[in-house]
Amino acid sequence: MSTALKTKSGRLVQWLFVLSFVVMAFSGFGQMPIFKRYYVADIPGMGWAADFYLTHTIHYLGAIFLLGFFAYLITEYLLSARRRFRLTAAGIVRILLLAGLVVTGIVRVLKNLPDVTFSPGLTMFVDIAHLGFMLVFLLAALAFVLTKQKWVTARSDSLS
Numbered sequence: 001m002s003t004a005l006k007t008k009s010g011r012l013v014q015w016l017f018v019l020s021f022v023v024m025a026f027s028g029f030g031q032m033p034i035f036k037r038y039y040v041a042d043i044p045g046m047g048w049a050a051d052f053y054l055t056h057t058i059h060y061l062g063a064i065f066l067l068g069f070f071a072y073l074i075t076e077y078l079l080s081a082r083r084r085f086r087l088t089a090a091g092i093v094r095i096l097l098l099a100g101l102v103v104t105g106i107v108r109v110l111k112n113l114p115d116v117t118f119s120p121g122l123t124m125f126v127d128i129a130h131l132g133f134m135l136v137f138l139l140a141a142l143a144f145v146l147t148k149q150k151w152v153t154a155r156s157d158s159l160s
Contacts (some may be wrong), residue, residue, distance in 0.1 A: 013073070020069065024062045028134065030055030063105060083134070083155070090140075090149035097137040104130035 007135045009088050030049055035041045037091055041050035077085075087095070118126070143149075 016069065020062060020066050024059065024066065025134065025138070027055045027059035027062060028131075031059060035075045060109075069103070070102070081152070085152035086155045087108075088150055088153050091151035093140055094137070094144070094151060097133055097140060100133040101130065101137060104133060 004073050026049075031052065033050075033052070035046070036050040037053075041047050100124055104126055108130055111126065112131075
């Protein structure tokens with residue numbers, strides 16, 4: 001994304017991605033009762049953060065936005081940007097971690113459907129995997145930002 005981000009629309013894409021991930025991380029951690037337990041909900045104006053159903057709805061709406069956003073970015077890359085840019089190793093790592101997040105997130109949604117049941121072991125595995133993918137993604141993203149490793153780089157060869 002780096003070289004492509006020199007345009008206004010590129011910066012908008014970057015900020016939408018960051019903002020959506022902040023919302024998803026906050027609402028995702030809100031699914032665990034940590035905001036009430038650690039008094040975040042006691043901060044004036046933050047009482048809503050302890051409402052499981054509200055954070056759950058925000059998380060689902062954020063997931064819908066992110067899936068659409070990812071579909072847009074994938075389509076844009078495959079149809080035009082791959083001619084000018086290639087994915088870096090850091091970009092591939094990020095994509096794989098995001099894919100893990102999406103897959104475990106979809107399984108978590110399925111688990112929440114009324115007619116779908118999973119064993120307690122599988123449920124715990126998926127829950128921990130989803131949290132693990134998120135934490136590893138955030139750590140990797142921080143490491144890549146600090147080391148200035150970009151998602152894409154300009155392509156020196158040309159694709160037809």
